[in-house]
Amino acid sequence: ETGVTQTPRHLVMGMTNKKSLKCEQHLGHNAMYWYKQSAKKPLELMFVYNFKEQTENNSVPSRFSPECPNSSHLFLHLHTLQPEDSALYLCASSQSVSTDTQYFGPGTRLTVL
């Protein structure tokens, strides 16, 4: 596997479910990000991790809970989501938290019923 991988690629969940999104980067980068992509909206940065430490939380509701056990893996734990949370969730990584190029995974298409 190369680059940034995300699993699952598609997820359908009810509002009472608990699920997790997984991201893995094989690039040796130190920074990882979660973005939300909704139609006709700019990519929304959700969380930033630098050397496993969370450095940014852009006022994301607590029903989204990130976890970064090491520099290569990033999780997004989901619970009691709302239908408006349906979107494409993108993971990205970069060498450092700066203007370094960010490399994106293919995303997880989430549908909340």
Added chain:
Amino acid sequence: QQQVKQSPQSLIVQKGGISIINCAYENTAFDYFPWYQQFPGKGPALLIAIRPDVSEKKEGRFTISFNKSAKQFSLHIMDSQPGDSATYFCAASRDGGNQFYFGTGTSLTVIP
């Protein structure tokens, strides 16, 4: 408040034509302006980027034009091909920052 405004929302261009996508920003502290290309089912990928010390950067058929005084930058795709059909995002960030601010995206369709 949207930090980066992008237009048009969608664009249809004939094969061989020039595709032009525009972005404008407000924060004069921004000093890095990348363009990302996204194909269906894929994440965005860096296409080309520019810093404000130059007014133009060209890589193959792709050119960024930058107007610092107007706080605008644009992507030009010369000799557009059907394989260029994708969504294009402009973005901006500042040195020392840890965040890119993205535009809303432009869906480009190049018809044969």
